[in-house]
Amino acid sequence: MSLIDLANPSRFLALTARALPWLAAATVLAFAIGISQVYLAPDDYQQGATVKIMFIHVPAAWLGIFAWIVMSVAALGTLVWRHPLADVAAKAAAPIGAAFTLMCLVTGSLWGRPMWGTYWVWDARLTSVLVLFLMYLGVIALWRTIDDPAQAARTAAILTLVGAINIPIIKFSVDWWNTLHQPASVFRLGGSTIHPAILVPLIVMAVAFTLLFLTLHLAAMRNEIMRRRVRTLMMLQAGARMGP
Amino acid sequence: MNFGPHAAFIITAYVAAIAVVAGLIAWIVLDRRHLSRILDDFEAQGISRRSTRTDGDKW
Numbered sequence: 004m005s006l007i008d009l010a011n012p013s014r015f016l017a018l019t020a021r022a023l024p025w026l027a028a029a030t031v032l033a034f035a036i037g038i039s040q041v042y043l044a045p046d047d048y049q050q051g052a053t054v055k056i057m058f059i060h061v062p063a064a065w066l067g068i069f070a071w072i073v074m075s076v077a078a079l080g081t082l083v084w085r086h087p088l089a090d091v092a093a094k095a096a097a098p099i100g101a102a103f104t105l106m107c108l109v110t111g112s113l114w115g116r117p118m119w120g121t122y123w124v125w126d127a128r129l130t131s132v133l134v135l136f137l138m139y140l141g142v143i144a145l146w147r148t149i150d151d152p153a154q155a156a157r158t159a160a161i162l163t164l165v166g167a168i169n170i171p172i173i174k175f176s177v178d179w180w181n182t183l184h185q186p187a188s189v190f191r192l193g194g195s196t197i198h199p200a201i202l203v204p205l206i207v208m209a210v211a212f213t214l215l216f217l218t219l220h221l222a223a224m225r226n227e228i229m230r231r232r233v234r235t236l237m238m239l240q241a242g243a244r245m246g247p
Numbered sequence: 248m249n250f251g252p253h254a255a256f257i258i259t260a261y262v263a264a265i266a267v268v269a270g271l272i273a274w275i276v277l278d279r280r281h282l283s284r285i286l287d288d289f290e291a292q293g294i295s296r297r298s299t300r301t302d303g304d305k306w
Contacts, residue, residue, distance in 0.1 A: 011268060051251050059261065106264050110264060116256060219272070222279070
């Protein structure tokens with residue numbers, strides 16, 4: 004099957020109907036393994052048991068960023084190839100990305116209070132992630148504001164690509180500015196600074212979160228295709244009522 | 248399991264994460280049910296994409 008076949012909405016629905024149960028099962032399995040590893044993971048020598056918040060905070064942050072990258076690739080699909088399935092992918096990813104970014108902000112605040120003595124500081128990392136969350140809300144609002152899906156997709160695609168500038172700012176904010184947030188400790192030159200007893204559960208949880216994102220994204224894409232079918236049928240019905 | 252003096256923060260963080268994921272799943276499931284019901288209503292009225300399809304209809 005070629006990529007262009009998969010890009011056909013009906014073919015996409017048929018394929019994802021078969022794939023989704025397996026993906027959901029893999030997600031549940033990955034979370035079962037991840038949570039059991041989190042349970043067994045030792046406390047950090049400095050942070051104590053609060054390090055357990057890291058196992059949800061860090062994957063949520065990665066997924067918040069990943070969803071915007073998915074939307075940016077889809078935005079290119081919309082603007083360059085004008086493919087409607089790219090519009091669907093972008094629209095479906097936005098609320099999921101917003102939810103993971105919100106999870107990142109909330110869990111980060113709850114981790115910050117006992118470790119830093121405050122829920123929030125306006126440092127570069129926290130502020131740039133808050134900007135990401137606000138951009139998600141902006142894109143979602145844009146989709147809801149414009150009635151014509153094709154026009155909404157093009158406008159949202161431009162906003163998404165402009166917003167992609169924030170992604171490297173989030174990543175490198177801890178290097179470019181003095182921040183209360185710790186510097187990169189997993190993906191960095193010279194290797195991870197985290198002990199394997201904590202790093203392995205973190206990686207397993209990141210895999211589980213990624214599988215969850217894929218499952219939710221495919222399910223939301225299927226819903227969006229159904230929504231467009233409903234819209235088409237409503238327009239046809241309205242046209243039939245008005246007569247020739 | 249002993250979470251130490253900051254147990255409330257750890258538990259609240261996990262509860263918040265579970266609430267966000269549960270909210271996402273509920274939104275997708277309820278949205279799907281709602282859309283399926285509308286499509287079924289159209290089907291019952293004899294309106295379907297096959298019977299009314301035009302060249303410009305990709306969906």
